[in-house]
Amino acid sequence: MADGSRSGTTLARSNRRWFWTFVTPFLAGLVVFVYVPLLWSLYLSFFDARNTVTPTSFVGLGNYTYLLQDRLFVDSMVTFIAFALFIVPLTFACSLALALLLQRITVLRAFFRSAFFLPTAVSYVIASMVWRMSFFHGARFGLTNTVLSSLGLDTINWLGGENSWYWLVLVSLRLWLQVGFYMILFIAGLNQIDPQLYEAAALDGASAWRRFRHVTFPLLRPTSVAVAMLLLFNAFQAFDEFYNTLNTVGGYPPYARPPLVYLYLISFGSGAQDLGIGSAGTMILTLVILVFAFFQNRLLSIGADK
Amino acid sequence: MALTRRTLLTLGGGLAATTALAACGSNTGRTAAPSASPAGTPAATPSGTPDPDAGRPALSQWYHKYGEDGVEAAVKKWAAEYPGAEVNVNWVLADYEKTLAAALLTPTAPDVFEYANGPTLDMIKAGQVADLTDTIGSSRGDFTPSVLDRLTYQDKVWAVPQTVDMQLLYYRKDLLEAKNLTAPTTLEQLTHVATTLAEGGDIGGFFAGNDGGIGVLGLLLMWAAGADEMNEARTEAAFNTGDFHAGIAQFKQLFDSPGMVKSASADWSDASPFINGEAALQWGGMWDLPKVIAAHGENFGVLPFPAIGGSGRQVVPFGAFSACVSAKSANVTAAKNFVKWLWIDAEDKQVEFSDAFGTHIPAKPKLFGQAKQVAEGPGADAAKFVTDHGRSNALFWTPASGEAYSTALSNVVKNGADAATEFGAAAEKVTAELARVA
Numbered sequence: 001m002a003d004g005s006r007s008g009t010t011l012a013r014s015n016r017r018w019f020w021t022f023v024t025p026f027l028a029g030l031v032v033f034v035y036v037p038l039l040w041s042l043y044l045s046f047f048d049a050r051n052t053v054t055p056t057s058f059v060g061l062g063n064y065t066y067l068l069q070d071r072l073f074v075d076s077m078v079t080f081i082a083f084a085l086f087i088v089p090l091t092f093a094c095s096l097a098l099a100l101l102l103q104r105i106t107v108l109r110a111f112f113r114s115a116f117f118l119p120t121a122v123s124y125v126i127a128s129m130v131w132r133m134s135f136f137h138g139a140r141f142g143l144t145n146t147v148l149s150s151l152g153l154d155t156i157n158w159l160g161g162e163n164s165w166y167w168l169v170l171v172s173l174r175l176w177l178q179v180g181f182y183m184i185l186f187i188a189g190l191n192q193i194d195p196q197l198y199e200a201a202a203l204d205g206a207s208a209w210r211r212f213r214h215v216t217f218p219l220l221r222p223t224s225v226a227v228a229m230l231l232l233f234n235a236f237q238a239f240d241e242f243y244n245t246l247n248t249v250g251g252y253p254p255y256a257r258p259p260l261v262y263l264y265l266i267s268f269g270s271g272a273q274d275l276g277i278g279s280a281g282t283m284i285l286t287l288v289i290l291v292f293a294f295f296q297n298r299l300l301s302i303g304a305d306k
Numbered sequence: 307m308a309l310t311r312r313t314l315l316t317l318g319g320g321l322a323a324t325t326a327l328a329a330c331g332s333n334t335g336r337t338a339a340p341s342a343s344p345a346g347t348p349a350a351t352p353s354g355t356p357d358p359d360a361g362r363p364a365l366s367q368w369y370h371k372y373g374e375d376g377v378e379a380a381v382k383k384w385a386a387e388y389p390g391a392e393v394n395v396n397w398v399l400a401d402y403e404k405t406l407a408a409a410l411l412t413p414t415a416p417d418v419f420e421y422a423n424g425p426t427l428d429m430i431k432a433g434q435v436a437d438l439t440d441t442i443g444s445s446r447g448d449f450t451p452s453v454l455d456r457l458t459y460q461d462k463v464w465a466v467p468q469t470v471d472m473q474l475l476y477y478r479k480d481l482l483e484a485k486n487l488t489a490p491t492t493l494e495q496l497t498h499v500a501t502t503l504a505e506g507g508d509i510g511g512f513f514a515g516n517d518g519g520i521g522v523l524g525l526l527l528m529w530a531a532g533a534d535e536m537n538e539a540r541t542e543a544a545f546n547t548g549d550f551h552a553g554i555a556q557f558k559q560l561f562d563s564p565g566m567v568k569s570a571s572a573d574w575s576d577a578s579p580f581i582n583g584e585a586a587l588q589w590g591g592m593w594d595l596p597k598v599i600a601a602h603g604e605n606f607g608v609l610p611f612p613a614i615g616g617s618g619r620q621v622v623p624f625g626a627f628s629a630c631v632s633a634k635s636a637n638v639t640a641a642k643n644f645v646k647w648l649w650i651d652a653e654d655k656q657v658e659f660s661d662a663f664g665t666h667i668p669a670k671p672k673l674f675g676q677a678k679q680v681a682e683g684p685g686a687d688a689a690k691f692v693t694d695h696g697r698s699n700a701l702f703w704t705p706a707s708g709e710a711y712s713t714a715l716s717n718v719v720k721n722g723a724d725a726a727t728e729f730g731a732a733a734e735k736v737t738a739e740l741a742r743v744a
Contacts, residue, residue: 138569250521
C-alpha cells in the first residue's frame with residue numbers, strides 16, 4: 001500500500017514535470033507575444049503616444065472619444081457590421097452546402113475535398129494580386145472584361161469605385177479563400193453524426209430536407225457555433241485582401257475601408273506612428289467583436305438544451 | 307588562395323563577431339566603436355601597423371531600397387570614402403518607413419537616415435531628429451527654396467535634401483497638332499483636349515490612375531484651384547471655399563467626360579499607358595522620363611498640372627528624400643559632419659546621385675546644368691516646374707486629414723455628393739487635427 005502510494009506520487013510528480021516542460025514554452029510565448037502587447041496596447045490607448053512606446057502625456061479616454069467622433073471611423077464600423085451580417089451567413093451557407101455535397105458523392109471525394117480546400121493554403125496577398133491584376137482588372141483585357149466584351153457588354157472598372165462593383169470582387173475573393181477551410185470543419189462535424197440516425201429517419205419516411213432540418217443541422221450545432229464565431233472574428237478583422245486588392249500607388253481609396261485598414265492608415269500612414277489612437281481603435285474593435293460574439297453565441301445556443 | 311594564419315584568425319574573429327551580432331539581433335548597420343586608444347595615437351592592428359580607422363567614430367546610415375541599379379554601390383562607396391568616420395550603410399529592402407519608425411524608438415537608431423520630404427512633425431516634436439540649421443548654414447540659399455521650406459519648421463532646418471523627384475503631365479505633341487490643339491494650361495483646356503482626342507476612339511484622352519485620378523490628384527486639385535490645406539497660422543483648414551468647390555465641379559466634368567481614361571494597363575506611376583497609346587495625356591512621374599523619351603523621342607512634351615478657375619495656378623508636386631540625423635546618436639556632431647560632407651559639400655556626388663541612376667533633379671538649382679538629364683529638353687522643363695510651381699503636402703497635414711479630404715473628394719466626384727457638405731465636414735476634421743497636433 002505504501003509502495004503503491006509512493007509510486008503514485010512519483011508518477012503524479014513526473015506527470016506534472018512533463019506537463020510544465022511542454023506547456024511552459026507555449027505559455028511564455030503566449031504571455032510575451034500576446035498578453036504583454038495586449039496590455040501594453042491598452043495602456044497606450046490612454047496616452048498621447050505619438051512616436052513613443054513609453055508615453056507620458058495621459059489623455060484618459062481622449063483617444064476613444066476622438067475615434068468615436070470620427071465620422072470615417074464610425075462609417076467604417078457601420079459598413080463592416082453590414083459586411084459581417086452579409087459575409088458570415090454567406091460563407092457559412094456556402095461552406096455547409098459544399099460539405100454536404102461532398103458527403104453525398106462517392107467518386108473523387110478526396111480530390112474534390114482537396115480542390116476546394118487548396119485555396120486556404122494560398123496567400124491572401126497573392127490571391128488579391130491575381131484577382132486585381134488578372135480576373136478583375138479594369139482594363140479591357142482583364143479576364144472578366146474580356147468575357148463581357150465577347151458578350152457585347154460594356155467593360156467595368158471593377159475597383160474604380162463607381163457602382164460599388166468592388167464588393168463583388170472582394171466577396172468573391174473572400175469566399176474563394178475561406179470556404180474550403182470551413183467546409184473541412186463542417187465535414188469533420190458531419191462525420192461525427194451517427195449514420196444510424198439517418199437510417200432511422202429514412203425508415204420513418206423523412207425527406208432529405210427534413211433529415212437535414214431535424215438531424216444534420218441540430219447535431220452540427222457545436223461545429224456551427226465555432227464556424228460562425230470564427231467567421232465573425234474574421235469579418236471584423238478583414239485587412240489583407242482589402243488592402244492588397246484596393247490599395248494603389250495613390251493610396252487606399254475611401255470606400256470598402258475596413259476599420260482595421262482605416263486605423264492603419266491614420267495611425268501609421270505617411271510615416272505617422274500614432275500608437276495611442278491605433279491602440280484605442282483596436283480596443284474598440286475588440287469590444288465590438290466581443291459584443292457581437294456574445295449575442296451570436298446566445299442566438300445559436302437557443303434550443304441547444306432541448 | 308592560400309590562407310595565412312593571420313587571415314584565418316581575421317576571418318574567425320569576424321565570424322564570431324557576426325554571430326554575436328546576429329544572436330542579439332541588433333544589426334543596425336553600425337559597427338562597434340573602436341576601443342579607446344591613447345589620445346592622439348591610432349590603435350595598432352595585430353600586425354603592428356597603425357589602424358587608420360582607429361579614433362574615427364562609427365556611424366550607421368540608412369537608405370530605403372532604390373529601384374535603380376547602382377545606387378546601393380554608389381552610396382556605399384561614398385560612405386567608405388568619408389575620412390571623418392567609419393560609416394556603415396544599411397540598405398533597407400522593404401517597408402522602410404515602418405522599419406525606421408520602429409528603430410527610432412530604440413537606443414540603436416541609425417545615426418543618419420533618409421526620409422521622404424524630411425522628418426514628420428511627430429518625429430520633430432518627439433525629439434527624434436537633430437536640428438541641422440547650423441549644418442546647412444550659409445548653403446541654405448543654394449537649395450531650391452520650395453524644397454527647403456518643406457524641411458523647415460519653426461525656422462529650423464531638420465533635413466538636407468538629397469535629390470528631388472516630381473510628377474508632371476505628359477502629352478503627345480503629334481496628336482495635339484493633328485487636331486489643332488494647344489498644350490493645356492487650364493483644366494477647361496485639358497477637358498477639351500482630352501475629349502477631342504478621345505473622339506475617334508483610337509486613343510484615350512487623359513489618364514491619371516485606375517481610380518480616375520482621385521488618389522494622385524487629390525491635393526493637386528486643391529492647389530491648382532488656388533486653395534491651400536490650411537491658413538498660414540496653421541489653425542484652420544483653408545480649402546473649403548466657393549472657388550474650390552467650383553474647381554472640383556470642373557474636375558468632375560472631366561471625370562465624367564469621355565476624355566477621362568479610368569482604367570489602363572498600369573497605374574499612373576508607370577508611363578506604360580502613355581507609351582502604349584492607351585492615353586494621349588498622362589499624369590506621371592519624372593522617373594519615367596527615359597522610358598518616354600525612348601518610346602516617343604521628341605514627339606512629346608511635359609506640363610505642370612493645369613490651373614483651375616480664375617484664381618487657379620499651375621502646379622507640380624515634388625518629393626525630396628532628405629538626410630536626417632538622429633537626436634539619439636552617440637555621435638550627433640560626427641553625423642552632422644557626414645551629412646554636410648555628402649549632401650552639402652560634395653556636389654559631384656550630388657549630381658551623380660541625381661543623374662546617374664534614373665532621372666532626378668539635383669536639390670540645388672546651380673547643379674541643373676551639370677546633370678545632363680535635366681540640362682535640356684523635357685528634363686530641364688521639369689526642373690523649372692519644381693522651382694516655379696513646386697508644392698509638397700504641408701508638414702501639419704496628418705494622415706487623418708488626408709483620409710477626410712480624399713473621402714470628400716471621392717464622394718463629390720464619383721458619387722455626386724454636395725461639395726459644400728462634404729468639404730465642410732473634411733475641413734472640420736482638418737481643423738480639429740491642427741488643434742490636436744499643434
